[in-house]
Amino acid sequence: MRTVAQHQEAVRDLLAPFVDRDPMIVSGVTASALAESGDSHRVLAAPVDSPINLPPFDNSQMDGYAVRTADIVPGVSLRVAAPIAAGAGIRSLEPRSVAPIMTGAPIPIGADAIIPIEAALPPRFPPASVPATVAFLRVPEVGAFVRRRGSDVPAGTRLLPAGRALGPAQWGTVAASGVTELAFKRPINVLVLSTGDELRAGGAPLAPGQIYDANGMSLAIALAECHAIVESVLVVRDDVAAASRVLADHGPWADLILTTGGVSAGAYEVVRDLFVGAGVVFDSVLMQPGGPQGIGMASFAASGQALERPLIAFPGNPVSALVSFEVFLRPVLRELHGLPPARPRHRAPLADALDSPEGKHQVRRGTLNAAGEVELIGGPGSHLLHSYAQSTLLVHIPVGVSHLDAGDPVEVWNISD
Ligand code: AMP
Ligand code: MG
Numbered sequence: 483m484r485t486v487a488q489h490q491e492a493v494r495d496l497l498a499p500f501v502d503r504d505p506m507i508v509s510g511v512t513a514s515a516l517a518e519s520g521d522s523h524r525v526l527a528a529p530v531d532s533p534i535n536l537p538p539f540d541n542s543q544m545d546g547y548a549v550r551t552a553d554i555v556p557g558v559s560l561r562v563a564a565p566i567a568a569g570a571g572i573r574s575l576e577p578r579s580v581a582p583i584m585t586g587a588p589i590p591i592g593a594d595a596i597i598p599i600e601a602a603l604p605p606r607f608p609p610a611s612v613p614a615t616v617a618f619l620r621v622p623e624v625g626a627f628v629r630r631r632g633s634d635v636p637a638g639t640r641l642l643p644a645g646r647a648l649g650p651a652q653w654g655t656v657a658a659s660g661v662t663e664l665a666f667k668r669p670i671n672v673l674v675l676s677t678g679d680e681l682r683a684g685g686a687p688l689a690p691g692q693i694y695d696a697n698g699m700s701l702a703i704a705l706a707e708c709h710a711i712v713e714s715v716l717v718v719r720d721d722v723a724a725a726s727r728v729l730a731d732h733g734p735w736a737d738l739i740l741t742t743g744g745v746s747a748g749a750y751e752v753v754r755d756l757f758v759g760a761g762v763v764f765d766s767v768l769m770q771p772g773g774p775q776g777i778g779m780a781s782f783a784a785s786g787q788a789l790e791r792p793l794i795a796f797p798g799n800p801v802s803a804l805v806s807f808e809v810f811l812r813p814v815l816r817e818l819h820g821l822p823p824a825r826p827r828h829r830a831p832l833a834d835a836l837d838s839p840e841g842k843h844q845v846r847r848g849t850l851n852a853a854g855e856v857e858l859i860g861g862p863g864s865h866l867l868h869s870y871a872q873s874t875l876l877v878h879i880p881v882g883v884s885h886l887d888a889g890d891p892v893e894v895w896n897i898s899d
Contacts, residue, residue, distance in 0.1 A: 485881070486809060486843045489767045492777050493810045496792045497670075500737065500818055505665040512662060513653075522653065523709040525820035528665035530642045535632035536658055539572070540589040543627040547580040547602055547616065548593035551624050559615035562608055566590060580616060582607045589628055596627035635659065647709075647820030669819060673736035674701050674715040675728065677743040677752050678798060681717045696800040696867055697742040704807050705740075708815035720750040729756075730784040739791050740811070743798025745774045753795045756782075762793055768881060769809065770842040771802035771864035799864035805845045808876060808897070825876070825895035832890050833857045840884035847873035848894070856894055874898035 484492075505527030516522050542548065553560060565582035566573055575581055575592040583589070583596060597618050599605055608614035635641065641655050642648075645667075648656070656664070676698045684694055698715040705712050714732050718725045718741075733739060744753035745764055753776060754764050762778035776795030781788060796806040813823040833855035838844040847870045848858040856877055860869025875894040879886065886892065 483766050483768060486767060486769050489765075489769075489775055489777070490810055490813075493794065494814050496777060496779075496794070497738070497814050497818065500668075500670055503668050506668050507663065507665050509663040511656075511664050513657065516653075522648070523669065523819070524664075525647045525667040525709075526642055526644050526665065527667045529640055529644050530656055530659070530661055530664065532635045532637060532639050532641050532659035532661070534660060535637045536635035537629055537631055537633065540631050541568075541629050542583045542585055542587050542589060542596045543629050544596055544598040545584050546582075546596045546598040546600075546627065547618075548575055548583040548590050549580045549595055549597055549618075549622065550575065550577065550592055551595050551622055553578055553580075554597075554618055554621045556619055556621065557603075557617050559617045562614040562616050565607065565610055582610075594624050594628075595622040597622050598627060645820055667818070667820070669709055669711045670815065671711045671713055671735060671737045672705050673732050673739045674698055674705070674712055675718045675725075675739065675741045676716070676798075677718045677720060677725065677741055679720040679750070681743075683717055697796075697798065697803045700800065700804050700867075701740060701742065701807060704804065704812065705815070708812060709819040709821065710738075710815050718752065720744060720752045722752060722755050725752050725756055726782065729782045733782055733791055734784045734789060736791055739780060739793040741776075741793065741795045742803045745776045745795045745797055747774070756780075757793065757795075761790060762795065764795070768842045769805075770839055770844045770862065771799060772797060772806040772809065772845070773802075773842070775806065775810075797864075800867040801847075801864040801870050804867075804870065805864075805876070808895070809845065825897060827893060827895045829891045829893055830854060830856045832886055832888055832892055835885065835887045836879070837885050838879040838883055840882060843881050844879040846877040846879065847875070848877045849874045850894075855888075856892055 561579040563579045563581040566587045568584050568586035570587055572588050573590040575590040581590055601619060603617045641659060642652055676695045680692050681695045682688055682692050695717050702712045702715045716728055718728050741753045744751045757780050758764060760781045762776045762780050764776045766773050767775050774797045778793060779790045780793035781790050796803040817823040833851055846858050846862060847860060848856050851857045859873045860866040876897055878893040
């Protein structure tokens, strides 16, 4: 028997070697390359510094006129020079002239301020082909509407630290700095095996006594939410020889093997039969659902060689498997992939009384009603996956509690996002 905290620690220890794995260095990282790969979930293994100033040159913040402030006298007309578009090279501004300039265009040498087009007389640009003059109402301050070189990021600035998961703004700032070679943490590859002779993959007809595999789907999605890579989700028969063949074929590339089913005390417990004495410890965790658990460095043979891979074995009932994932694996995988590890959690009063096995940490499913009270959905049965699917909360009733009354506070984890 082990406590929830002890098993959480065991999972953390098993996956600890992944924290310091060699990074993967990727070059040619561009938006189109990312779009092609379809995977932008990345965590930096090394910091990113900007090799350039951002902006790289002084440029205009407005559509307007680039001017020498010393030349501006309110109401006195000045000659209009050729316009400067975004993307133009660096020009010079002749004394006693002003240049139409567009947002993002480089400030010409000699100019020291921008006057927005709205403050010009007339407040519109003349056609470029016709000689023209323009006057202004006021003398601008030196530097007005000029975006200085390096004002966002001076060259050499640390843009992002190691360990940062990249979201849109982080990817954008990397792109703006022109950095295309990055060191990423390696995401964890997971092999998901649903064990059970009764299981069929979706699409196949059910014979009497058979059910569809729910765990493969829910765990594949749960793993994806942790930015783990799921390359294969397979149904495995309750047959040691068949399961060994699956491991030989698919085990070698996996960083982690995640199984469901076959760990209880019944007959035909294929995961237990395969790995008891082969690196995996099978134990009872004081949690309901999700009591029977297996964990360890599993030994198996592939291509005539002995291999070892971290293996985590959850019980087969779909609610048990998913609650096990939430409590044991999700926080560790999320942290490894640079994501917030914990579900948002708070305490709220129960809408109704409940009973709980005193010696176990019970996890129920529920939602908040209009009064902000926790309403349970479905009973404690660990086959009630549809009730789970309707829930927005995991409701935690700790060890030592056998009964709670309506109005008693419980800890809830928000699982709705
Ligand atoms: P086990 O842990 O293998 O004893 O399975 C416990 C219960 O969960 C049994 O009723 C199984 O039929 C069911 N079960 C096991 N694996 C799955 C799965 N992948 N999808 C849906 N139900 C499952
Ligand atoms: Mg089974």
